[in-house]
Amino acid sequence: MEKTIPQLNLLSVSSMMIRNRKHIMLITFIGLVIGLITSFIITPKYEAYTVFYIPANNSISKSVLGESNLEDFMEFGSEEQTDQVLEMLQADELKDKVIQKFNLLAHYDIKADEQYPLTKVRAQLTSNTKINRTDYLAIKIAVKDEDPKIAAEIANYMSFALDSMRTLMQQERAKQAFDILAYQYQKKQKQVDAILAQLSSIRAQGVFDYKAQSEVLSEAIIKAETQLKAEEARLKVYDLNRKDLPDTTYIKAKGRLEAARATLKSLQPTINTFSKLSGKYLNFEAVYEKEKEALTNLQLRYENAEVDLKKSAAQKFMIDKASVPEKSTYPNKLLVMLSMGLSAFLLACLGFLVKENSH
Incomplete structure (x- = not known):
């Protein structure tokens, strides 16, 4: 005889959950406990961030020595210029400056003699760094690290290195x-x-x-x-x-x-x-x-x-300088616990659903 495949619907699934509610609740509770324990086991990370505006790429001589009443000199950069700076912040040159400055190979426990160490340390730095443009065309650099002091120093150094890179690029053009x-x-x-x-x-x-x-x-x-x-x-x-x-x-x-x-x-x-x-x-x-x-x-x-x-001028208008964070932002213990609990709940429901429909 051919085996009939049962039709699943909301009513049958709800009935299954009611019949096995005790087991499902127990498994869900166990998932929550595991999530809570896991959230304490995961090494916490601290996030520090800096926010600044980019000035317009105007000539210093025209802005200061011209007859514009310093309007051009005080002007914020356009959306296009802000996007250009975002590209510079993603450049390997800047990452390598940060890696060398803070000896991130040792800090991330990456051996120099292992395969592709530079690629790995760049990837780790990228995963710990979030760079984005705010709604008002400011740039925010957020850095996570197990050491709160290092997180703040890296965030501030990245904005400083950006300043140096932009100044160097402009001076190279000015030299020509x-x-x-x-x-x-x-x-x-x-x-x-x-x-x-x-x-x-x-x-x-x-x-x-x-x-x-x-x-x-x-x-x-x-x-x-x-x-x-x-x-x-x-x-x-x-x-x-x-x-x-x-x-x-x-x-x-x-x-x-x-x-x-x-x-x-x-x-x-x-x-x-x-x-x-x-x-x-x-x-x-x-x-x-x-x-x-x-x-x-x-x-x-x-x-x-x-x-x-x-002569050179600052390449940014600083809004917030990164300070040492007092509490960790990763992991979110409640989110980890709820995620594990929800996963346990779904697995329990799926398991009992398969079990009942296999008879």
């Missing part, structure tokens, strides 16, 4: 920018010096201020030419009336005419030099002003890059 700007600044300075040397050479030859000199020379030429024409006209009049004039008057008139000619002639070399070099002077002066402005802009950027390279 500084080197580029230093090269460009020095190159531009040489260009400006070369142009200034050309201007100095032209000035040494007599052209040093085009506008002022052109005005003075124009006035001098006009004056000399006017004087020469006046003396020539006066001498012509004297020639017509020479017999009626004293010899001294005529001689003085000729002297003044020669003096006027000499004056105009003496201006000629200066005029020739000015005409020859003024074009070059104007060209070099225009280029010099343009390059000097470019050099000033480069110098400002160079100085800002130097500030970014040599």
Whole structure:
């Protein structure tokens, strides 16, 4: 004959539990006792945590030396920047710093000569550490350890190591920018010096201020030419009336005419030099002003890059610094006891259910 498989339903299960209630209650009680004993046997762990905000990744020179009233300098990091920091906190580089700092191989009782010791100690540190972002974009680092002091020290050190890592990364980028700007600044300075040397050479030859000199020379030429024409006209009049004039008057008139000619002639070399070099002077002066402005802009950027390279700011706004916890947070004795009791209850129900339906 074929064996009929009984149909299970809530009513049949409830009836089974009522019939075997004493045994089920006893087994459940035993599970609770075992859970209570287990909760005391498990080595307790203490949890310490630190909470901080990440500042925005803004240039120190722009934030402090700019005209933003320090708004950028005091600004919290965006969600994206916070997520980037969370990635950094999960990096093996930071874990290795913690492992070395606190000699976690020995602390976790992992032998250096056993297989994959570094992997094991990293995994143990990861299981003891919880890093997450709060609802308000702060970062919380919670560390569990059998030693409450070590738990607090690791939590605080991780935030400190993060600060150092971010500062180092920013300074590496600032160093690259500084080197580029230093090269460009020095190159531009040489260009400006070369142009200034050309201007100095032209000035040494007599052209040093085009506008002022052109005005003075124009006035001098006009004056000399006017004087020469006046003396020539006066001498012509004297020639017509020479017999009626004293010899001294005529001689003085000729002297003044020669003096006027000499004056105009003496201006000629200066005029020739000015005409020859003024074009070059104007060209070099225009280029010099343009390059000097470019050099000033480069110098400002160079100085800002130097500030970014040599100065650093805190990479976090600390909210809560980890302190030594006074009581353990693991294991949760009530939770362990209830879990064991519930497991015993379910196993007892399942066992009696199988037993009754096997007949």
